[in-house]
Amino acid sequence: MALATVSKKSGMVLIKGGVILTLNPADEIIEEGYLLLQEDKIEKVGGRREAPPDHAVDRIIDASDSLIMPGxxxxxxxxxxxxxxxxxxxxxxxxxxxxxxxxxxxxxxxxxxxxxxxxxxxxxxxxxxxxxxxxxxxxxxxxxxxxxxxxxxxxxxxxxxxxxxxxxxxxxxxxxxxxxxxxxxxxxxxxxxxxxxxxxxxxxxxxxxxxxxxxxxxxxxxxxxxxxxxxxxxxxxxxxxxxxxxxxxxxxxxxxxxxxxxxxxxxxxxxxxxxxxxxxxxxxxxxxxxxxxxxxxxxxxxxxxxxxxxxxxxxxxxxxxxxxxxxxxxxxxxxxxxxxxxxxxxxxxxxxxxxxxxxxVGLDKEIGSLEPGKKADIIILDLKQPHMTPIYNYYSHLVYSASGHDVVTVLIDGRVVMDNREILTVNEKDAVTAVGEIGKTIKRRTLG
Ligand SMILES: [Zn+2]
CATH class of the missing domain: 3.20.20.140 (Metal-dependent hydrolases)
Known part of the structure; x- marks a missing residue:
């Protein structure tokens, strides 16, 4: 599966091609939808045919064969x-x-x-x-x-x-x-x-x-x-x-x-x-x-x-x-x-x-669903995998078939923090090494 990035500019981001689980009060599911983000917020949610043209946005995330849902x-x-x-x-x-x-x-x-x-x-x-x-x-x-x-x-x-x-x-x-x-x-x-x-x-x-x-x-x-x-x-x-x-x-x-x-x-x-x-x-x-x-x-x-x-x-x-x-x-x-x-x-x-x-946590006006005006806290999961096939019910798949490893891209506050499994915010290797060292010290000093 490809999550192609056509431009690195921030500002207006278009996520398109996937199934959108909105988790809005009507629990709407958009089979082939788009999300338009402006800075840290969701501006529009809709069916792909109503999506703005590619040239009107700064960045496109192609979420074909994927499930798009709130973080x-x-x-x-x-x-x-x-x-x-x-x-x-x-x-x-x-x-x-x-x-x-x-x-x-x-x-x-x-x-x-x-x-x-x-x-x-x-x-x-x-x-x-x-x-x-x-x-x-x-x-x-x-x-x-x-x-x-x-x-x-x-x-x-x-x-x-x-x-x-x-x-x-x-x-x-x-x-x-x-x-x-x-x-x-x-x-x-x-x-x-x-x-x-x-x-x-x-x-x-x-x-x-x-x-x-x-x-x-x-x-x-x-x-x-x-x-x-x-x-x-x-x-x-x-x-x-x-x-x-x-x-x-x-x-x-x-x-x-x-x-x-x-x-x-x-x-x-x-x-x-x-x-x-x-x-x-x-x-x-x-x-x-x-x-x-x-x-x-x-x-x-x-x-x-x-x-x-x-x-x-x-x-x-x-x-x-x-x-x-x-x-x-x-x-x-x-x-x-x-x-x-x-x-x-x-x-x-x-x-x-x-x-x-x-x-x-008292943030229901800001997060928890994909609706215009809410913060762009969005996760994208890869649906094109053996354990996710076939699909009859998205909710069932999320609860009974999926695991955290199926999450490929994550946006928080409109910022892409993980892009196609690559962490963009901190040096992950260093973070893992640092806690590995803490563990070694604790083990040496407590367990002998
Ligand atoms: Zn506790």
Whole structure:
């Protein structure tokens, strides 16, 4: 397949020839369509016959035999943890966190680690079709810099926890450091800063309330892991006498600015509360499976009108950042659990990974579908391959047949960041080597 570039000029870009999955409210599919981009935005979407003449644009991307769709939105990850990929597998969340992740984080995580890890994760995401991520970690100003360099769009959430962390050795300063981060975070139009309170079991009531207040007054997202394991439910009930959802509600931190990851153990009698508070949920089925946390009641959330997006979680609990693989898992796990093959159909899952995710991260007016006026965050997948042939249903192909490797070209904010599998923003080889070296150091100093 050829993605011929006839001119390198920026400005007006015409993508033509492929099938366009718009993911607009009518779920329109244009069998042979075109997209006209002006700078960072989509100007027109239509059938090929209405496309402007080639000479009227600065650049043409020929997407024949390809599927053109909105970039995927990864609603929950810890990008820099790519450096810990495969470090500690096959463990419970508690053992994994307490005996492996927290100790190595305290020894090795610094701004350089976060920059290099986030850059590598960004490359993996772009290669597999993710154009926006919602990240939570330490030294997030370094993560923001990596996001800017690699060309992604991101919500970057500074980690807040009530014990010493690599970027806040004195937890009494965690809110002050959060505020400082918001003032100093490198920014451009692709970056939204946020605060990320790790969880209700690692952040006390005062920290949660103060962090939420900062987010509210700055109109930025508040990120948290919520109801991930049964242990969490038990621990919060022992400490505060209520479930973790009711605990957070009592503290006043549940509202539409809250992005809650996991929500595996939200009880049926709490669905209406979560819906009423307009909490947004990041569903991470592969991480939940790997850590044996459980299966979130996603079909119930959707039925209650709760916005749900998909997330990979950090690379250390997955162990990849491929949203197409996450989509496949999300579609299948609920069928198995409910013994019902009709739940979480392919179209629902594709929506969840695109415009659903955009709603979860608060960017639904800008991204998540291919419509005039929206940002040009676009991915192109190669359909002319054995495992993609024949084609009866594009949504089914995306969820059950495709993988991240099928993504050939990616545009973010109107800029081509990957052209026919070639990364154009940073030196990929150097980025891979840098994290390989970090891995060698960690291995030498921890595993002997
Ligand atoms: Zn997480």
């Amino acid at each position: 995927l939105v990864n609603t929950h990850t810890h990008a820099a943890m790519a450096c810990f990929r495969g470090l500690a597998d096959d463990l419970s969340l508690k053992t994994w966190l307490d005996d492996y992740i927290f100790p190595v984080e305290s020894r090795f995580v610094n701004p350089e680690f976060v920059y290099k890890g986030t850059l590598l994760a960004g490359l993996e995401m772009i290669r597999s079709g993710t154009t926006t991520m919602c990240d939570g970690y330490f030294f997030e100003e370094a993560a923001a810099q990596a996001v800017m360099d690699v060309g992604l769009r991101a919500i970057v959430g500074k980690g807040v926890i009530d014990f010493p962390t690599p970027d806040t050795p004195d937890p009494a300063l965690n809110i002050a450091h959060g505020k400082r981060f918001l003032e100093q975070c490198p920014s451009n139009s692709r970056i939204t800063p946020a605060l990320f309170c790790h969880s209700a079991y690692t952040c006390g009531p005062e920290t949660l309330q103060k962090a939420k207040e900062v987010c509210r007054s700055s109109s930025i997202p508040f990120l948290i892991h919520l109801a991930e394991t049964e242990d969490e439910i038990r621990e919060i009930r022992n400490r505060y006498g209520v479930s973790v959802v009711r605990h957070l509600d009592r503290l006043g931190v549940l509202d539409e600015g809250t992005i809650a990851a996991h929500c595996v153990w939200v009880a049926a009698n709490e669905f209406s509360l979560v819906a009423k508070k307009r909490v947004r949920i990041a569903h991470c089925p592969e991480s939940n499976m790997k850590l044996a946390s459980g299966v979130a009641p996603i079909p119930d959330f959707l039925q209650n009108g709760i916005p749900v997006g998909l997330g990979t979680d950090g690379c250390a609990s997955n162990n990849n950042l491929d949203m197409l693989s996450e989509m496949d898992t999300a579609a299948k796990i609920h069928k198995l659990c409910r013994k019902d093959p009709t739940v979480m159909d392919a179209k629902t899952v594709v929506r969840m990974a695109t415009r659903g995710g955009a709603e979860v």
